[in-house]
Amino acid sequence: MSIYAPASDRYDSMEYRRVGNSGLKLPAISLGLWQNFGDDRPLATQRDILRAAYDRGITHFDLANNYGPEPGAAEDNFGRIFARDFRPFRDEMIISSKAGWVMNDSPYGFGGSRKYLVSSLDASLKRMGLDYVDIFYHHRPDPDTPLEETLYALRDIVASGKALYVGISSYGPELTAEAVEFMEDEGCPLLIHQPSYSILNRWIERPGEDGESLLDVTARSGLGVIGFGPLAQGMLTDRYIDGIPADSRAAKNKTLEKDWLNEENLSMIRSLNDIAGKRGQSLAQMAISWVLRDQGDRTLTSALLGASSVEQLEHNLGALDHLDFSADELAAIDDAAHDAGINRWAGATASRVRGN
Ligand SMILES: NC(=O)c1ccc[n+]([C@@H]2O[C@H](COP(=O)([O-])OP(=O)(O)OC[C@H]3O[C@@H](n4cnc5c(N)ncnc54)[C@H](OP(=O)(O)O)[C@@H]3O)[C@@H](O)[C@H]2O)c1
Numbered sequence: 001m002s003i004y005a006p007a008s009d010r011y012d013s014m015e016y017r018r019v020g021n022s023g024l025k026l027p028a029i030s031l032g033l034w035q036n037f038g039d040d041r042p043l044a045t046q047r048d049i050l051r052a053a054y055d056r057g058i059t060h061f062d063l064a065n066n067y068g069p070e071p072g073a074a075e076d077n078f079g080r081i082f083a084r085d086f087r088p089f090r091d092e093m094i095i096s097s098k099a100g101w102v103m104n105d106s107p108y109g110f111g112g113s114r115k116y117l118v119s120s121l122d123a124s125l126k127r128m129g130l131d132y133v134d135i136f137y138h139h140r141p142d143p144d145t146p147l148e149e150t151l152y153a154l155r156d157i158v159a160s161g162k163a164l165y166v167g168i169s170s171y172g173p174e175l176t177a178e179a180v181e182f183m184e185d186e187g188c189p190l191l192i193h194q195p196s197y198s199i200l201n202r203w204i205e206r207p208g209e210d211g212e213s214l215l216d217v218t219a220r221s222g223l224g225v226i227g228f229g230p231l232a233q234g235m236l237t238d239r240y241i242d243g244i245p246a247d248s249r250a251a252k253n254k255t256l257e258k259d260w261l262n263e264e265n266l267s268m269i270r271s272l273n274d275i276a277g278k279r280g281q282s283l284a285q286m287a288i289s290w291v292l293r294d295q296g297d298r299t300l301t302s303a304l305l306g307a308s309s310v311e312q313l314e315h316n317l318g319a320l321d322h323l324d325f326s327a328d329e330l331a332a333i334d335d336a337a338h339d340a341g342i343n344r345w346a347g348a349t350a351s352r353v354r355g356n
Contacts, residue, residue, distance in 0.1 A: 018224075114152065135192065284315065
């Protein structure tokens with residue numbers, strides 16, 4: 001195996017955006033290891049994707065305790081590749097992990113208790129061979145744990161030095177507003193929110209019970225937003241326009257349900273594909289550009305995507321060449337598409353709307 005020397009021009013073509021009111025910047029495109037980095041994929045392919053990403057200025061890699069298969073495998077595999085290739089560049093990378101979804105069947109392998117969050121982060125650090133993560137998230141709201149317990153645990157994790165910043169994922173607008181206020185009072189502001197967001201899944205734009213959308217809350221609170229799943233797990237690409245390829249996510253596992261590729265959704269996808277073509281982009285590129293479009297103080301910090309090959313990743317980076325949209329293009333996208341019923345994280349968001 002060759003020794004890795006990253007591209008010397010790696011920071012030239014990437015845009016870096018400030019995360020809310022913080023001093024930290026993230027690349028406009030970040031890479032997630034939810035899928036494609038488990039023990040079902042060759043380590044060599046994983047290494048190629050990570051190297052290609054870093055060579056193109058992707059400094060942010062997003063993991064979680066349970067990413068696999070099996071749970072923990074993505075952190076293990078990342079740790080192996082990190083040890084060989086990336087350790088000299090640790091100070092130039094932003095690595096995140098999370099806990100909250102199911103890690104194991106024990107009473108301490110799900111939720112938002114101090115016990116789960118602290119022990120899980122320790123295990124994540126061991127698997128990845130790191131002293132600290134840059135961002136640690138509570139991965140989803142937990143209806144059974146007092147919000148204060150979760151937030152005190154996040155605060156203490158920062159104080160311990162095991163995470164530099166903390167964030168929340170899939171919290172709705174009301175719970176986010178409460179969490180932001182609590183952490184400000186504690187002198188440990190939340191850095192960032194990680195919600196799902198794509199042309200086919202626009203829940204973060206809709207007002208909640210208090211009249212504010214999640215984007216309203218994050219904007220007024222100075223929280224960064226990293227939107228995950230800009231490609232709707234691959235639906236917003238040309239992958240499914242002519243059927244379900246055998247090597248695709250829809251063919252292989254249950255997170256992209258085949259029912260979602262129904263005629264109504266496919267017809268939206270074809271219309272969006274036409275709009276992308278008129279912009280001189282592929283559908284994948286337009287879907288990423290759209291997530292990153294200028295929304296004033298609601299503009300997202302980063303689009304957090306996945307890729308099963310270097311080719312996909314490099315193609316997707318082409319989105320950065322055309323981030324601006326005319327009013328007519330945005331109106332055409334609004335006309336062509338509506339929510340496709342693909343937000344598999346909606347139940348977690350709804351499970352706890354308020355902290356008390
Ligand atoms: N906080 C949370 O609860 C949460 C939940 C989910 C995800 N995330 C984060 O978000 C990251 C991204 O999620 P995601 O992988 O679902 O995002 P995504 O970017 O919407 O989907 C990625 C998938 O789309 C397909 N694809 C990518 N580029 C393509 C291209 N150019 N042409 C055709 N197909 C293409 C590939 O699927 P194929 O396998 O079919 O090639 C790829 O694995 C995760 O890794 C994780 O870090 C967070």
